Amino acid sequence: MLAAQDNYRDRVFHFLDVIKGSRNCLIVTHNNPDPDAVASAYGLAHLFKTKFKKEAVIAYKGIVGRAENRALIDVLQIDMAKFYKLNVKKFDCVILVDTQFTAHNHPLKSPPDAVIDHHNIIKTESQIPHVDFRPEYGACSTIITEYLVIAGVDLTPQVATALFYGIKTDTRDLSRKRTDADVEAYQFLFPLVDRESLAKIEYPKLPIEYFRSFYRALENTELYDGVVISKLGDLHRPDLVAEIAELMLRLEGARFAIAIGFYRKDLYLSFRTEAPEEADAALVVREIVGDMGSAGGHNVMAGAFIPNVPVEKRDELIGQIVERLLSMLLPENKKLRKSKLV
């Protein structure tokens, strides 16, 4: 059914071997989890519960802010615990999904028992018993779908809907960074999806704060020959940068979209491109942030985080970031042609 699964069959059996002796499992996502992270954790929790009849708790740090992402959790009734409320020592198995231990965008202090991820590999994590990195995959949900199929676990409509939405959002409906495996998993899940739940997730009610942020974003967006930069100031939720960057890339002529903002004291940056051959998103953000914070992602979408920026330093830092971005993305002579979006 899933031809692509054959390539990785051994990895799944290895994973099952690593976790089978444990009594209770903690599944951790990256901070401010997106649908792919939530769905991956949910799929693994389902595997744990049905295959081994054991407890599995999903935990995260940060905020799930985007209305669609909130709806995913609410509509499918996915239990997600705040990491800081848990005692990690209570669990004899810890799994990290949709990120890597060395990525620093998760709350774990010591190495987990397993890491499953599809981001560009930062470092081989040899101290971790089970590592499954597939940077070529469009979604971590695809990997988890293969795990469930190979483990012989039946999917509930809720699990199928979550995984389907995870693949759909991370690959933008299979339009970017996808492999045959993503297409196959998408097609496998499609008939199992609860259409009504999916519609509620994709078209949720939006809070008034969404429209206010959207208005501010339009006002504070600058255009430089195919580079769209949105300076969002204070964010009411950290994941707004991703949503705005995603939207701005849809502007006609846009090849790169960057949204920058502050949530509490921390800077958040999101980068989207449809020209990864000109500038790889993950490399660009890493280069920009340097050792000021953490950064990572894929060739077409990436994010960065700089903690504890004093308010009086914000403008200077944004100026620096924009300067670096433009010198990486545009030839020297085009840099000064700037206009406002609205």
Ligand SMILES: [Mn+2]
């Ligand atoms: Mn992902």
